[in-house]
Structure formats: structure tokens, C-alpha cells
Amino acid sequence: MGRLPAYLRAVVDLVSLGLPSVSSDRLAEETGVNPATVRRDLASLGIAGTRGLGYDLRYLIHEIGLLLGVSEDWPVVIVGAGNLGRALANYQGLAARGFPVRALLDVDPTLVGARFGQVEVLHLDEMERVVGEAGVGVGILATPADQAQLVADRLVALGVSSLLNFTEETLVVPSWVEVRRVDLATELQILSFYQRRTTGARSGAGLPLGHESNP
Amino acid sequence: MGRLPAYLRAVVDLVSLGLPSVSSDRLAEETGVNPATVRRDLASLGIAGTRGLGYDLRYLIHEIGLLLGVSEDWPVVIVGAGNLGRALANYQGLAARGFPVRALLDVDPTLVGARFGQVEVLHLDEMERVVGEAGVGVGILATPADQAQLVADRLVALGVSSLLNFTEETLVVPSWVEVRRVDLATELQILSFYQRRTTGARSGAGLPLGHESNP
DNA sequence: CAGTGTGAATTTCTTCACAGCG
DNA sequence: CGCTGTGAAGAAATTCACACTG
Numbered sequence: 001m002g003r004l005p006a007y008l009r010a011v012v013d014l015v016s017l018g019l020p021s022v023s024s025d026r027l028a029e030e031t032g033v034n035p036a037t038v039r040r041d042l043a044s045l046g047i048a049g050t051r052g053l054g055y056d057l058r059y060l061i062h063e064i065g066l067l068l069g070v071s072e073d074w075p076v077v078i079v080g081a082g083n084l085g086r087a088l089a090n091y092q093g094l095a096a097r098g099f100p101v102r103a104l105l106d107v108d109p110t111l112v113g114a115r116f117g118q119v120e121v122l123h124l125d126e127m128e129r130v131v132g133e134a135g136v137g138v139g140i141l142a143t144p145a146d147q148a149q150l151v152a153d154r155l156v157a158l159g160v161s162s163l164l165n166f167t168e169e170t171l172v173v174p175s176w177v178e179v180r181r182v183d184l185a186t187e188l189q190i191l192s193f194y195q196r197r198t199t200g201a202r203s204g205a206g207l208p209l210g211h212e213s214n215p
Numbered sequence: 216m217g218r219l220p221a222y223l224r225a226v227v228d229l230v231s232l233g234l235p236s237v238s239s240d241r242l243a244e245e246t247g248v249n250p251a252t253v254r255r256d257l258a259s260l261g262i263a264g265t266r267g268l269g270y271d272l273r274y275l276i277h278e279i280g281l282l283l284g285v286s287e288d289w290p291v292v293i294v295g296a297g298n299l300g301r302a303l304a305n306y307q308g309l310a311a312r313g314f315p316v317r318a319l320l321d322v323d324p325t326l327v328g329a330r331f332g333q334v335e336v337l338h339l340d341e342m343e344r345v346v347g348e349a350g351v352g353v354g355i356l357a358t359p360a361d362q363a364q365l366v367a368d369r370l371v372a373l374g375v376s377s378l379l380n381f382t383e384e385t386l387v388v389p390s391w392v393e394v395r396r397v398d399l400a401t402e403l404q405i406l407s408f409y410q411r412r413t414t415g416a417r418s419g420a421g422l423p424l425g426h427e428s429n430p
Numbered sequence: 431c432a433g434t435g436t437g438a439a440t441t442t443c444t445t446c447a448c449a450g451c452g
Numbered sequence: 453c454g455c456t457g458t459g460a461a462g463a464a465a466t467t468c469a470c471a472c473t474g
Contacts, residue, residue, distance in 0.1 A: 001408070002405065004404070004405075004408065005398075005400075005401040005404045005405065008404075009383075009385070023454080023455060023456090024455075024456075025455080034444065034445060034446095035445095035455095036444075036445055036446070036447090036457095036458095037443085037444060037445075039455090039456065039457065039458085040443095040444085040445095040457085040458080042456095042457095043456085043457060043458080048456085048457090049455075049456055049457085050451090050452065050455085050456080051450080051451045051452050051454080051455055051456045051457085052451075052452050052453070052454045052455050052456080053452075053454080053455070053456090054454090054455065054456085055456090067408060067411070068404045068407065068408050069404070069407040069408065069410075069411055070404070074403065074407050076403070082302075082305075083298075083301055083302035083305045083306075083331075084302040084305075084306070086298055086302070087297075087298035087299040087301070087302040088399065090297075090298045090299075091298075091299070091399060093383060093399065093400050094399060094400060094403075096400075097400040097403070097404070099400065099403050116298075137407075137410070138403060138406065138407070161410055162403075162406040162407060162409075162410050163406075164399075164402055164403060164406060168224075168308060170224070178406050178409045178410055180402050180405065180406055182397060182399075182402060183220075184303065184306060184308065184309060184379075184397075185220075185308050185309060185311075185312040185314065186220040187379055187395050187397060188289065188291070188309075188312070188314050188353060188377075188379060189219070189220045189223075189283045189284070189285070189312070190217060190219075190220065190395065191353060191377040191378075191379060191393050191395055192283065192284040192289050192352075192353070192377060193216070193219060193282060193283050193284065194377075194393045195284075195352070195376055195377050195393055196282070196284055238432080238433060238434090239433075239434075240433080249466065249467060249468095250433095250467090251435095251436095251466075251467055251468070251469090252465085252466060252467075254433090254434065254435065254436085255435085255436080255465095255466085255467095257434095258434085258435060258436080263434085263435090264433075264434055264435085265433085265434080265473095265474065266432080266433055266434045266435080266472075266473045266474050267431070267432045267433050267434080267473070267474050268432080268433070268434090268474075269432090269433065269434085270434090
């Protein structure tokens with residue numbers, strides 16, 4: 001569920017403020033969600049609060065962290081050591097949040113052997129070995145679009161069950177594989193579409209625009 | 216609406232296949248959406264099809280493109296010329312999709328003056344000038360987290376009304392400003408959460424997991 | 431007759447509002 | 453008495469199913 005990471009972030013912030021617990025109201029305010037929604041979310045996750053007090057922050061972190069798999073490591077490989085791949089490899093937040101980068105892979109011989117962040121660039125041919133040895137379950141695709149499907153197929157064949165796709169390619173994968181696409185241009189399009197709505201786009205009433213924040 | 220970019224992508228693909236028109240069924244299949252939803256979306260956008268035939272692809276592209284503002288340019292600035300900022304500046308898909316990068320800004324004197332892609336790194340102090348001159352309406356934040364709010368404030372003061380936030384900071388902005396956050400770790404958390412669901416997480420029935428594809 | 435457009439049914443999500451607990 | 457937990461109401465989104473049309 002998309003709100004969980006937001007809850008976790010907020011809760012981590014709050015605990016670092018020295019607070020021992022948090023009310024649904026506060027957590028709601030912190031995340032921009034309705035308080036009732038917060039309570040229902042937590043309740044339905046099996047997380048109980050204390051009436052009159054709120055939710056214990058350490059317990060919240062523990063539980064949500066558990067749900068999000070933060071407690072264990074999910075080793076990842078990044079395929080494609082172009083600018084994007086290198087940026088991702090350098091991103092410290094990854095390992096910090098439980099996603100250690102086990103390899104940065106590319107086919108370009110001028111890149112193989114170079115280091116970015118903590119990671120050395122390996123040749124793509126090493127993928128099979130690295131994925132197997134490191135127990136990688138997540139693949140990050142930062143290749144040229146026309147290579148993405150190919151790489152995805154190889155990763156899937158190795159049992160990698162989560163793919164984060166930074167390319168423009170739409171991936172075809174078995175149903176047990178989770179794919180999320182991160183596309184800068186799509187994000188920007190959505191932004192500009194929202195923006196445009198404030199001006200005179202013929203609306204038509206019925207398309208769920210998924211906008212509007214707190215009324 | 217979040218499905219529009221998907222429609223646009225699919226439609227562009229289909230037209231490049233030489234097809235003249237597309238049925239809601241096909242478009243649905245292509246985007247993983249329900250056919251009725253496709254029809255309702257398009258109808259509510261004022262896009263009409265032809266009974267027995269489908270939707271004219273060129274017309275679809277034109278209309279959806281219009282809605283997404285593809286026809287006009289939305290100049291952007293990228294703040295932060297670290298690895299991520301440089302990767303984004305290098306990303307050709309941006310300009311190609313109507314988001315020309317007008318500036319890459321940083322405070323680091325060793326970076327100012329360097330070129331990445333088509334863009335030269337300017338000092339952050341030039342922001343006011345560039346944004347004004349280029350009519351920038353979108354800011355991309357690729358700064359260290361602790362700088363993000365500061366930069367966001369300055370951008371907002373300049374009238375920038377869309378922000379794409381790659382930092383871990385939660386931005387506080389006036390209501391007329393649209394913010395979207397892109398956070399790698401969050402994406403990965405969501406992925407791993409989905410993955411985990413297949414194993415034995417106590418579910419509790421009620422948390423909208425937003426998963427399940429075509430039934 | 432293939433395929434749209436849309437009422438109506440259904441499902442899903444959110445929010446209200448309040449009983450009841452610590 | 454502050455705040456949870458949740459039934460019930462409401463809103464929104466999705467999907468069905470079918471009349472209708474090019």
C-alpha cells in the first residue's frame with residue numbers, strides 16, 4: 001500500500017524528535033492523510049494503539065518496518081552504468097534503507113572495473129553469478145530502452161522477482177514478477193496536467209483526476 | 216489523471232505499428248486497464264470513437280497530447296548537479312517529451328561551468344534570472360535533502376508551480392504548487408511489500424493494497 | 431456486427447461520528 | 453478526557469451489460 005512508506009518516514013522523523021508515541025491526528029497531519037484513514041490503515045495492519053494515548057512509535061517503526069521488509073536486506077543489482085545507473089549506485093539512501101547495491105553491471109568495456117560509490121562496475125556476463133551468490137531479489141533497470149526487455153528476461157530467469165524500471169520500455173514479465181516503472185517524463189506530464197487543470201481544460205466531470213488534497 | 220500518460224505511450228506505439236485506429240479493448244489490453252474504464256476515460260475527456268471501428272489514433276494522440284501539454288514546451292530547471300542531477304540533465308527523453316532543460320544549477324564552484332548533455336552548470340544564484348527569462352514552470356530538485364526546502368521556497372517565490380522532488384525531504388509549499396516526489400527507496404519498499412504479500416504477511420482484509428492486475 | 435457510450439450494479443476507499451477504553 | 457476502533461454513510465472508481473450506431 002502506497003501510504004506505508006509515508007507513515008514510516010513520518011514515524012522515523014517523529015521518533016527522532018524524541019516523542020514516545022503519536023496520535024492518529026498527528027500522524028495524519030504529518031502525512032497529509034485523513035485521521036480516520038490512518039486509524040483504519042493501522043488497525044487493518046494489525047497495529048493497535050492505546051486509547052487516550054496514541055500509537056507507540058517504536059512499535060510502529062518495528063511493525064511497519066517489518067511489513068516493508070526494512071528489517072532484512074533486499075540486495076539489488078543495477079543494470080546499466082550510464083549516468084542514471086551511476087547516480088543510483090551512488091545514492092546512499094539505498095543501502096541505508098535496506099537495499100544494498102550488490103553490483104552495477106554494464107557491457108561497456110571502458111566502464112567495467114570503474115568504481116562508483118561503493119560499487120565496482122562488473123560486466124553484464126557476471127550477472128548470473130552475482131545474482132546467485134548475493135541472493136539478489138530486486139533488479140534496477142537503467143539500460144537503454146532497447147536492452148531493457150532482454151535484461152529483464154535474464155533477471156527473471158534467475159528468479160529476480162522485483163524490477164524497478166527506469167527505461168521507457170514497457171516490460172513483459174511473468175505474473176509473479178513485480179514491476180514498477182519510474183519515468184521522469186511521465187511524472188512531469190502528470191504534473192503539467194494537474195497544473196493545466198487550473199486553467200481552462202474542458203473537464204467533462206467523470207475522469208477521476210486523483211487530485212484535491214485536504215478539503 | 217495517472218492513466219493518461221499510459222494511454223499516450225500505448226497510442227504512440229500503436230501508431231508506429233501503422234495501425235489507423237484502436238478499439239477500447241486493444242487499448243485496454245495494451246495498458247492493463249479495463250476496457251470499460253478506457254471508454255469512460257476517453258468519453259469523459261471529450262474524445263469520441265467511432266462505433267464499430269474504435270478510436271482514430273492520430274486524433275487520440277492529438278487530444279491526449281494536448282491534455283498532457285505535449286504540444287507546448289514546459290521548460291524545466293534542475294537544481295543540484297550531483298550524480299542524479301547530471302543523469303537527469305543527460306536524459307534525452309526529457310526534451311523529446313516537451314521538457315527542455317533550461318538550466319542545471321549548483322553552488323559547487325568546481326561544477327559551475329561544466330557541461331552535461333546540452334546543459335551547462337550555472338551557479339544557483341543565476342536561478343532567478345534563468346527562471347524568469349526562460350519562463351520555467353517546473354523545478355526538479357536533485358539537491359541534498361537539507362537544501363530542498365530552501366530551494367523549493369526560492370522556486371515557488373519565482374512562480375514555479377510544479378516541483379518534482381527527488382530528495383527525501385517532504386516539501387511544504389502553497390496549495391497552488393504541485394509536488395510529486397520520486398523516491399527510489401520508497402519504490403523499492405513498495406515492491407518488496409508486494410513481493411512479501413505473496414508470502415505470509417498477516418493480511419487483515421481492509422487495507423487497500425492497490426495490487427492485483429487483470430482478473 | 432464490431433465496438434462505442436452509458437445507465438445501473440458493484441466494488442473499493444474515504445470520511446463521519448460516536449461508543450467505549452485506558 | 454483524549455484518542456482508538458469501527459459501524460454506517462457517503463463518495464469515488466470500476467466494471468458489467470446492453471441498447472444502439474456507423
